[in-house]
Amino acid sequence: MSTDGFEASDEKTLNVTLNGLYIEDEEAKAGNSNQAKIIRSCNYRDLEKKREDYLEWPEYFMAVAFLSAMRSKDPCTQVGACIIDTNNRIVGVGYNGMPIGCSDEILPWGKTSSKPLETKYMYVCHAEMNAIMNKNSADLKGCTLYVALFPCNECAKLIIQAGIKLVVYMSDKHKNKPSTEASKLMFNMAGVKYQQFVPKKSKIVIDFEEIDWNMSV
Ligand SMILES: Nc1ccn([C@H]2C[C@H](O)[C@@H](COP(=O)(O)O)O2)c(=O)n1
Ligand SMILES: [Zn+2]
Secondary structure, three states, rough: EEEOOOOOOOOOEEEEOOEEEEOOOHHHHHHOOHHHHHOOOOOOOOHHHHHHHHHHHHHHHHHHHHHOOOOOOOOOOOOOEEEEEOOOOOOEEEEEEEOOOOOOOOOOOOOOOHHHHOOOOOOOOHHHHHHHHHOOOOOOOOOOEEEEEEOOHHHHHHHHOOOOOEEEEEEOOOOOOOHHHHHHHHHHHOOEEEEEEEOOOOOOOOOOOOOOOOOOO
16 A cells, blocks of 8 residues: 555555554554654654644744734834733734824834934834734733733833733833833733743744645545
């Protein structure tokens, strides 16, 4: 029998299961043979590699926030945010960008100018604001917000008013700014907890070519 290029030898039988192909022999039964282990994984990938790639919930949600940030046209700072409910469902995603209908080709992306109207700060919607506005749930009460940068004071107001109860952030690079101090003061008064995310992986790679489309049944 030939299945996905595997030939059953005389004395062995290929068994096709939901976990992929495996060769029924004493070694395979013991799970010791490398071939059996590799074949048993769905995508014929080494099981160890699969385990390394597995994302825990916090990594997954922060990765969604970072992926969302890749949509931002801010040339200096791309920020993403992801809101999840108490059932680990994603209920809002956003990135920093100009308001709907306001051209990001015309409005300024500059940071420094003697004229405030010539900087992005007067116009850009922050990632947290967009994630809240993009919500696909009736409300955000008790939710958790994952965000690349610590929220500014304006976003802190929105987070509190939306009923979000936990902020998980990656970078506190603006920690000495008054806006960050104001955010923390309001979070503390309102009972919104905030904690820094410490990644276990230095990077997460999305490789579109990695999916083995020749997966067994
Ligand atoms: N928590 C944050 C912090 C910043 N942003 C966005 C807003 C601007 O587009 C940009 C400002 O950062 P800078 O270039 O001054 O470092 O980052 C955000 O969306 N959320
Ligand atoms: Zn903000």
